Amino acid sequence: MEMEPCLLCDVNSVPLASGEAPICGSHRQQAHAAFEAAEPILRTHLEQAYGAELDEWVRQGVLHGLTWHLEVRDHPPAPTRAVPWPQPGRLVHFANDRDSVVRLVRERVLKAFEEEVIPHYPIGRFASERRRGTLLVLRPRRCAKRWSAWSPSW
Amino acid sequence: MREALERLVAELVTVDRLSAALRSLPVDAAARTIIDGTVEGIAEPEGVVAALGVLSSGALTLAFVRQVSAGESILVDPVEVSEQVQGGSGEFIYGWWEIRTGLAEPARQWVELLEGRFPKARRR
Numbered sequence: 001m002e003m004e005p006c007l008l009c010d011v012n013s014v015p016l017a018s019g020e021a022p023i024c025g026s027h028r029q030q031a032h033a034a035f036e037a038a039e040p041i042l043r044t045h046l047e048q049a050y051g052a053e054l055d056e057w058v059r060q061g062v063l064h065g066l067t068w069h070l071e072v073r074d075h076p077p078a079p080t081r082a083v084p085w086p087q088p089g090r091l092v093h094f095a096n097d098r099d100s101v102v103r104l105v106r107e108r109v110l111k112a113f114e115e116e117v118i119p120h121y122p123i124g125r126f127a128s129e130r131r132r133g134t135l136l137v138l139r140p141r142r143c144a145k146r147w148s149a150w151s152p153s154w
Numbered sequence: 155m156r157e158a159l160e161r162l163v164a165e166l167v168t169v170d171r172l173s174a175a176l177r178s179l180p181v182d183a184a185a186r187t188i189i190d191g192t193v194e195g196i197a198e199p200e201g202v203v204a205a206l207g208v209l210s211s212g213a214l215t216l217a218f219v220r221q222v223s224a225g226e227s228i229l230v231d232p233v234e235v236s237e238q239v240q241g242g243s244g245e246f247i248y249g250w251w252e253i254r255t256g257l258a259e260p261a262r263q264w265v266e267l268l269e270g271r272f273p274k275a276r277r278r
Contacts, residue, residue, distance in 0.1 A: 008260050021236045021268060026259050031232040034261030039228055041256055043219060050213040057194055057209055063185035065206045068176045094176070098169045104173070110163045114156065134258050 070094035072104040195221045232264055 005013045005022035008031075013022050023031070074089035094101040190222050193210075195218060201205030207218075222228050254265050 011267060020233060023232050023264070027264070031235075031261040031264045032230055034258040035232070035235065036207055038257050038261070039230070040197075042158055043224075046212065046216040046219055050216040053210060054213040054216050057213070058189055061182075061186050062246050063188055063203070063206065064208055066181055066185050066188070066202070068179045068184075070172060070176055071242065088249075094172060100171050100256060102167055102172065106160075106163045106167045109167055110156075110159055114160050119175065123278045136172070141214065142197075 068099060072101050072108075074100070074104060159267070193217055193220075235265070236268055 004024040004025035005016070006027055007013050008027045009024060018024050025057045047153070071093045073093045074092050076089045077087055079086065092100045092104060181209050182209050188199040192214075200214065200217075204214060205212075219228060253270075254262060257265060
């Protein structure tokens with residue numbers, strides 16, 4: 001019968017294909033029991049060494065160095081022959097590239113406005129208001145819903 | 155219509171307004187949420203705390219250990235121990251190595267052998 005590879009039985013044994021150190025079934029069981037028995041000591045050690053630090057930090061409730069960071073994802077790159085699958089755009093950090101983030105946020109807000117406002121906005125009314133020189137007014141939703149009954153979809 | 159929207163958005167979204175908004179957001183409330191999340195073992199707040207370096211790694215390890223009830227095992231399988239040693243896991247860096255001489259055989263010998271195989275775990 002072939003002997004099970006084990007670092008405890010033979011210190012010169014080689015790692016398994018997975019990279020793990022080999023251990024036989026018998027030693028695994030024994031070591032398992034010894035580790036289990038040592039757990040209370042481990043808990044006690046951690047509590048003694050770090051308990052006060054952790055409790056004090058939780059009690060104080062402060063987190064120095066915390067601030068807000070704004071980051072916006074840029075447009076995804078166009079697929080190439082080398083990478084034909086869709087990829088996410090790079091993250092642009094406000095702290096590093098303010099103008100680019102402002103541009104991206106404007107694009108997103110503008111898109112949201114367009115999706116929300118333009119489909120419901122009546123062509124005739126918009127045209128007449130523009131003739132009168134009236135600047136765009138954002139309508140509340142209930143009005144937009146009523147208009148959408150007779151306005152063409154854009 | 156689009157031009158009007160563009161002008162409106164350009165007025166609303168500026169570098170100065172975004173900067174001011176970021177400065178005025180409630181950091182204290184966010185800090186409390188992150189601290190509570192760390193104690194509850196939620197990964198994202200733990201990452202923030204680790205990145206800021208406001209808490210020692212030993213204390214972070216203890217926060218994790220406290221989530222495991224006394225009846226449950228933290229780390230008992232030798233193969234798992236091997237993986238943790240190789241990765242330099244917190245329990246080993248801040249706990250096991252402190253008590254390894256108190257381990258019964260063959261666990262002590264197993265740990266010492268692994269320590270020799272994976273010196274990374276000895277870093278403190």
